[in-house]
Amino acid sequence: MDNYLNKLFNFSGKSVLVTGACGQLGKEICLAFVNVGCMVFGVDVKTTQNNLPTVKYYEADISNQEQVDQIFSDIYEKYGKIDILINNAGVSTFEPFEERTEAKIDWVMNVNLKGTFWCIQSFVNKFDKIFQKAAVIVNIGSFYGVISPDFRIYTDCDRKNSEIYGATKAGVIQMSKYFAVHLADRNIRVNTLSPGGIFNPAAPQGTGFLNNYAFRCPMKRMANVEEMIGGILYLSSDASSYTTGQNLIIDGGMSSW
Numbered sequence: 001m002d003n004y005l006n007k008l009f010n011f012s013g014k015s016v017l018v019t020g021a022c023g024q025l026g027k028e029i030c031l032a033f034v035n036v037g038c039m040v041f042g043v044d045v046k047t048t049q050n051n052l053p054t055v056k057y058y059e060a061d062i063s064n065q066e067q068v069d070q071i072f073s074d075i076y077e078k079y080g081k082i083d084i085l086i087n088n089a090g091v092s093t094f095e096p097f098e099e100r101t102e103a104k105i106d107w108v109m110n111v112n113l114k115g116t117f118w119c120i121q122s123f124v125n126k127f128d129k130i131f132q133k134a135a136v137i138v139n140i141g142s143f144y145g146v147i148s149p150d151f152r153i154y155t156d157c158d159r160k161n162s163e164i165y166g167a168t169k170a171g172v173i174q175m176s177k178y179f180a181v182h183l184a185d186r187n188i189r190v191n192t193l194s195p196g197g198i199f200n201p202a203a204p205q206g207t208g209f210l211n212n213y214a215f216r217c218p219m220k221r222m223a224n225v226e227e228m229i230g231g232i233l234y235l236s237s238d239a240s241s242y243t244t245g246q247n248l249i250i251d252g253g254m255s256s257w
Contacts, residue, residue, distance in 0.1 A: 196251025
C-alpha cells in the first residue's frame with residue numbers, strides 16, 4: 001500500500017511554475033512543492049518579499065504577453081521542461097460597484113483572465129516545441145466564480161468582493177473546461193481549484209466579518225491557507241490521472257447552501 005500511495009503522489013524530478021508566488025496562497029503552494037521534492041519556479045510582479053530561498057523567482061506582470069513568453073522561454077531553455085503549471089495570480093478591486101472605473105475593471109480582467117490565458121498559451125507552445133509527453137495545469141478559481149458573495153457578512157470589512165472578480169473567476173473555471181477538452185490529446189490535464197474565504201493572520205479580517213462568515217459557513221469558520229494544499233497536490237499528481245475539466249471547491253461547504 002505504501003508503494004502504491006508513493007507512486008500516486010510521487011513528484012520526484014518534476015518542476016512546477018507558480019504564478020502569484022509571493023502572495024499568501026502562492027507562497028504556501030511553492031513551499032508545498034518544495035517539500036515534495038519539486039524544482040519550483042515562482043512568478044510575481046514583485047519577488048523581493050515573502051519569498052523562499054529554494055525557489056527560483058522571476059518578476060513579471062502576467063497580463064503582459066511578452067513578459068510571460070520570455071519567462072517560459074527562459075525556463076525551457078535553461079531547465080528543459082515544466083511539468084506542472086499553477087495559475088494562481090489574481091487580483092480584485094473593492095470599491096462600491098457604483099464607483100467602479102473602467103481602469104479597475106480592465107486591471108482585474110487583464111490579470112485574472114488574460115494573464116491566465118497568456119500563461120497557458122506560452123506553456124503549451126513550449127510544450128509542443130520540445131515534444132514533452134505530459135503535463136498538468138491547475139488554475140486557481142474561487143467559490144465566488146460559482147456563488148455570489150453574501151454582502152450581509154461585511155459589517156466591519158471594506159473588502160466587499162466585486163462583481164468583476166467573480167465574473168473573471170467564473171471565466172477561469174470555464175477556461176479550464178475549454179482547455180481540458182482542447183489539450184486532452186496532448187496529454188495535458190487542466191483543472192480548477194476554487195478556494196472559499198481564507199483567513200489571513202498577517203492582516204486579519206474584522207471580528208464581525210469572521211463571526212458572520214462562520215455563521216454562514218457549514219464548517220463555522222474560514223479556511224486556513226494550508227487547507228488548499230491537499231487539493232492542489234491531488235490535482236497535480238498521478239492520483240488524479242483521470243481527472244480533467246473539473247472544479248474542486250474547497251470552501252467548508254459554503255457553496256452547498
